[in-house]
Amino acid sequence: MKVQVTLDDKYQEIEVQINAKSFDDEVEQIMRQLKTPLTSVIDGYVNQEIRMLKVSEIFTVYVEEGKVYFQTDEEEYQSKKKLFEIEKMFEKQFSRVNKSMLVNLDHIRSFKLDLLGTTELILHNETTVHVSRKYLKDLKKKLGIGRE
Numbered sequence: 001m002k003v004q005v006t007l008d009d010k011y012q013e014i015e016v017q018i019n020a021k022s023f024d025d026e027v028e029q030i031m032r033q034l035k036t037p038l039t040s041v042i043d044g045y046v047n048q049e050i051r052m053l054k055v056s057e058i059f060t061v062y063v064e065e066g067k068v069y070f071q072t073d074e075e076e077y078q079s080k081k082k083l084f085e086i087e088k089m090f091e092k093q094f095s096r097v098n099k100s101m102l103v104n105l106d107h108i109r110s111f112k113l114d115l116l117g118t119t120e121l122i123l124h125n126e127t128t129v130h131v132s133r134k135y136l137k138d139l140k141k142k143l144g145i146g147r148e
Contacts, residue, residue, distance in 0.1 A: 001026075032091065042086070044070050044077025053077060055093055059107045059123050061086050063100040073125050095139045097121065098132040105142060 016034055020027050044053045053070060060071045061083065068079040068086070079086065087094060087102055094102040103121060112120040112128075119131040131139060140146040 042070070042079070042081075042089075044079060046075060046077050051077060055090055056104075056106065058104055059125055059127060060104065060129065061094065061102040071127070095142050096135050097129055097139060098135060101129060103129055103139075108143070 018027060018030060040055050041052045042055060042058075044051050053072065057072050058070045059073065061079070062069055062071065063083050068081060068083050070077045070079060081089075083100070083102065087096055090102075093106065094104055097103050103123070107123045107125070108121050109124050110122045111131075112122060114120075117133070119133075119136055121129045121131055123129065
């Protein structure tokens with residue numbers, strides 16, 4: 001991949017142009033990365049208090065009884081956003097591991113593979129999370145492990 005930067009006073013805002021032979025996974029990934037906001041905090045609610053949580057401190061985001069929660073090492077916070085919205089906002093930092101949960105990629109300590117084909121993640125806070133087969137390939141791709 002070649003990167004070229006052109007600086008000129010005629011530009012009022014940053015303009016990105018992608019030149020490629022075809023639209024493939026790499027082009028799609030670059031486009032997604034460029035569109036991803038650089039937000040590093042999100043609002044979490046506990047009791048009657050709104051806390052600004054650092055995304056790096058969140059281990060998992062999960063749905064329980066129709067409500068979305070952030071799990072940190074110390075506490076759980078409710079979110080006003082939907083799971084798919086959070087997944088889209090932080091697609092670089094988090095990966096969906098099953099229908100109702102996202103996991104912070106930086107907090108994965110190890111994988112536990114069962115003989116029956118089930119996979120679990122062990123996080124740095126010792127939490128164990130089931131990974132659905134449907135999401136395993138994408139998770140491995142985001143982590144850069146396994147075969148293509």
